[in-house]
Amino acid sequence: MHEPKDSRTCSLCTNLLPARFGPQLITLPMHNCGTRAMVTSSMKLMLEMLPRLRGAHSRVEMEGTTMTHGWPDDPTGAYRAYLLTAAATSASRSSWTSADGPLPTLYLSHGATQVYSDAAWIQQLADWGKRLPKPLGIVIVSAHWEDAPMRLSNPTAGTPLLYDYGGMPAEFYRLQYATPGAEWVAQAVRSLFSDQVVHEDRRGLDHGAFVPLMMMYPAADVPVIQLSIPTQHPESLIALGRRLGELRQNGILVIGSGHMTHGLPFLTREMMFEGHIPGWSSDFDAWAADALERRAVDELLDFRSRAPGMPYAHPTVDHFIPIFIALGAGDIEKHPAITRVEGYTAGFSKRSFELA
Structure with a gap:
């Protein structure tokens, strides 16, 4: 390179x-x-x-x-159509109880503003949310917040979203996801890490958190807290995930949010508008799917040198490393990864999975 x-x-x-x-x-x-x-x-x-x-x-x-x-004439139309019935249906679902057992952990490819006009992707995320017991709270680690020591977003109800994208149509800045206060979820996280967590008063949820959650839990009735990624070291992130995994038995859903491939500097016209899937993206996706199926943790940890398609699939590793939070929290060595979303968007793999 x-x-x-x-x-x-x-x-x-x-x-x-x-x-x-x-x-x-x-x-x-x-x-x-x-x-x-x-x-x-x-x-x-x-x-x-x-x-x-x-x-x-x-x-x-x-x-x-x-x-x-260039944008669709109605860039949020598919999402608004989905909300007409989805929000009420989601609100009526019963929440997790101890009888459900520990919640799974998720790694999801979160997309961005294009999700709001993609009815098929919206439905994939919605169906996934319906498969799971409705969590009492959510802890999500997004590719778009790397900071050390580890930081917690503001858990107060009404904290504004962080629209961490620029130059988009105005509709995207009017979207809201007003979740309840998550103080108790933040306290549960702090109890695991003692003084190692910093409270970030001005930080709301970024798009790596609120975009997929708007589709999975459209009623916005589940408290959500976001954590920063404190390191890019895979082994350390797995250890961090293992500690967060303790929250699962209390009805808290742990999510690592990134993108299975994210070679944004290598985006082409053919990928954006003609459905072209470059080899570096499909090769990396197939490798990751195979490694997950075999529970080959050592290979995943060494993705920088072992994965085909590198560094093009991840010229920066921020969108892949949330996977290690999920692998640690879900204990990949004991439980298989089950793919819940697959396919491509603008040539990037959106493979997403859960660990029981």
């Missing part, structure tokens, strides 16, 4: 991948070729790409600024 000579443009990017990995790539400003320091926001990168990838643009007014991007 080469390093770019400057922080603005890497002229070698169009020649990085073997021919089997797909069409010629578009050279992107701020592309980092896998160097994490230079790509600090996936959403910013996506925003830079959209005008270059799409021929027909629509005008968007947001905070007094006119922006041009």
Whole structure:
């Protein structure tokens, strides 16, 4: 893997991948070729790409600024149609009891704003939520919050969402997910880690948390707390997950939220608009599915060097490492991983699974 000579443009990017990995790539400003320091926001990168990838643009007014991007005419229409009946149905479900036994743990590919217009993906997440006992509380670790020491989001009801994406249509900033106060869930987490957890007063749920939960628990009636990822060391994250796993027997659902493949710097027009799935994405997905089926924890821990498609599937590892929280909390060595969502979005695998 080469390093770019400057922080603005890497002229070698169009020649990085073997021919089997797909069409010629578009050279992107701020592309980092896998160097994490230079790509600090996936959403910013996506925003830079959209005008270059799409021929027909629509005008968007947001905070007094006119922006041009290609979006569906009604970018949240599928989600709003889903809510017409889903919220009431979800609210009427009975909650977890001790008779249900420990809840499973989840690793999910959370998507972003495109989920709101994808009826099939919404339904996949909704069906998954219905399979599970309705949790009393949720602890979620998102790829979009890396900070040490480990931090807790504000558990107070009414804490605003963190719309950690820029330049999107205004509809995406009007979406709400007003969950109940989660003080007791935060206290349960603190009890596991003593003084090692910092309370972050200004932090609400980011899109890695609220987007999938809006589909799985649309009534917004389950308290949610978010934790930061304090390290990128897989073994340490598995150990962290094991401690969080103690919450499962108290009706708290533990979720690692990322994306099974997330090669955003390598996104192409063919991936975005023609359904092309590059080899680096499908190869990595197949490898991960096989390793999970075999419970090959050592291989998963060594994904940087063992997984095909690296570093393109994860030029930064933030969207894969939440998997280790789930593996630790669910105890992969004792319980098989069951895939609940699969398929691709813009060429990225959205494989998601649970551990009993």
